[in-house]
Amino acid sequence: MRTRLILFFSIISLATHATYHPSVQKLMVSQLFSDHVVLQQKTKVNIWGWASPGQKVWVIGSWDKQSTAVTGNDGKWKVRLSTPSAGGPYKVTIRTTESAIEIKDVLIGEVWLASGQSNMDIPLKGWPPGDTIFNSAQEINNAEYQAIRFRKVPFGVSTTPLDSAGGNWVASSPGTAGNFSAAAYFFAVQLHKKLKVPIGIIQSSIGGTPAEAWTSKGYLSKIGDFNNIIAQQEMSSTNRSKINSNSPTVLFNAMINPIVPYTIKGIIWYQGESNVGRAEQYKRLFPNLIEDWRNKWREVLPFYYVQLAPNIYKAADQHEQGQKLRAAQNYGLNLPKTGMVSTLDIGYLKTSHPPQKQQVGERLARFALKNEYGDKRLVASGPIFKKCIVSGSNLIIVFNGVGSGLTASVQGLDNFEIAEKDSVYAKAVARIENNKVIVSSATISHPVFVRYAWGDTNVATLFNKEGLPAATFTSEK
Numbered sequence: 001m002r003t004r005l006i007l008f009f010s011i012i013s014l015a016t017h018a019t020y021h022p023s024v025q026k027l028m029v030s031q032l033f034s035d036h037v038v039l040q041q042k043t044k045v046n047i048w049g050w051a052s053p054g055q056k057v058w059v060i061g062s063w064d065k066q067s068t069a070v071t072g073n074d075g076k077w078k079v080r081l082s083t084p085s086a087g088g089p090y091k092v093t094i095r096t097t098e099s100a101i102e103i104k105d106v107l108i109g110e111v112w113l114a115s116g117q118s119n120m121d122i123p124l125k126g127w128p129p130g131d132t133i134f135n136s137a138q139e140i141n142n143a144e145y146q147a148i149r150f151r152k153v154p155f156g157v158s159t160t161p162l163d164s165a166g167g168n169w170v171a172s173s174p175g176t177a178g179n180f181s182a183a184a185y186f187f188a189v190q191l192h193k194k195l196k197v198p199i200g201i202i203q204s205s206i207g208g209t210p211a212e213a214w215t216s217k218g219y220l221s222k223i224g225d226f227n228n229i230i231a232q233q234e235m236s237s238t239n240r241s242k243i244n245s246n247s248p249t250v251l252f253n254a255m256i257n258p259i260v261p262y263t264i265k266g267i268i269w270y271q272g273e274s275n276v277g278r279a280e281q282y283k284r285l286f287p288n289l290i291e292d293w294r295n296k297w298r299e300v301l302p303f304y305y306v307q308l309a310p311n312i313y314k315a316a317d318q319h320e321q322g323q324k325l326r327a328a329q330n331y332g333l334n335l336p337k338t339g340m341v342s343t344l345d346i347g348y349l350k351t352s353h354p355p356q357k358q359q360v361g362e363r364l365a366r367f368a369l370k371n372e373y374g375d376k377r378l379v380a381s382g383p384i385f386k387k388c389i390v391s392g393s394n395l396i397i398v399f400n401g402v403g404s405g406l407t408a409s410v411q412g413l414d415n416f417e418i419a420e421k422d423s424v425y426a427k428a429v430a431r432i433e434n435n436k437v438i439v440s441s442a443t444i445s446h447p448v449f450v451r452y453a454w455g456d457t458n459v460a461t462l463f464n465k466e467g468l469p470a471a472t473f474t475s476e477k
Helices: 002-013 136-141 182-195 217-223 227-235 250-256 279-297 322-334 357-371
Strands: 038-040 044-050 056-061 065-070 076-082 087-095 100-116 145-152 169-172 199-205 266-270 303-306 338-341 384-391 394-400 406-408 416-419 425-427 429-433 436-440 449-452 462-464
Touching (some): 145 182, 182 199, 182 266, 182 357, 266 357, 384 449
Parallel strands (some): 100 266
Antiparallel strands (some): 056 065, 056 087, 087 100, 406 462, 429 436
């Protein structure tokens, strides 16, 4: 039902994003910069807007820093304003010789973009009765964090890149937090408690959406799979009924492009369900999306993401496909400054929306705290397959992310399978030895391949001692 509503409203929302035209003479600033905004600390933040061509624009921070720009022929201006260490509240004044804009209650801290489909979009209050968040009422009641602020990008689709999107910055409180992304909220709370600084989250997410909808035309064309669809979209761009939230590029255009180049620390991402059944394509599509966004921001931004949880995919073309998409998500780790959260231990088979978003947010925060904020003591990742070594009738599996050591669930190691070169798999017996996993089967004499949690509903049985589960993998390419 939720997906059908998204497709319906996508037709309406095409007209809701205003784009500036040079004929407009009034001084304007991007709607991202409004009262209660959070700006990234200790850097030069991008601030931009529009005014009459040839006008000088001053942008002044009340922390005694300012920057100037002159609008171009298209009426656009952009400055880079130096920011201090975390703190506030401050004011930012934007003025020309003729008019001024004042942005109040500005905080300086850490800013992250949270994006993806429904598992990032589901709010702290949940979507009851079917999709709930664990301990939701108590979490909302305890959500008094005036220094944690969210800005949710309104849903919209477009066949061309837009430069403006609505929304407001909202501080966390029991009256507001129920509408925030649950995963992003728990991520923000972890950062705020550990760093003791304001946290800003730009939430740009919508349920039921595939990765290609979040990728720009320029980068999708590198894959080639969607070129004909994009061409047809552009030819029929006046027929809005043929465009919806599943269409290639349309969410990037309406919900990501307007954010660029807002200065952020990094990106958290939870998506993939809508690409189940197309795992081979996702191996190329997902890393391409990461590189696309980094190219748009002109920076190798940290990109931390969540591997899908166990779930029963009921469509005939998706059954027993979830594990293939989970394995395809591993390909994002081939890029620098990425990290993957495994959720094999917190799936809830009645829904594709696991209710325990606390663990999701906390695990995402581990990557940020370790890699971006210097807490090198933290173990951020669960065990990630590195290689397997043939040793007679055994396979020795070597992992990254072992932390202080490997350990099995209370039920013992399970869900390992091995095969000879014919790829006919048999259930394997597994044991931990010297922080490696040794697997064998009485029916496999010459093992070549190994895989783990290779089924829609397989759950975690292998962890590191920090309690982080191993991710689904296969050694077979």
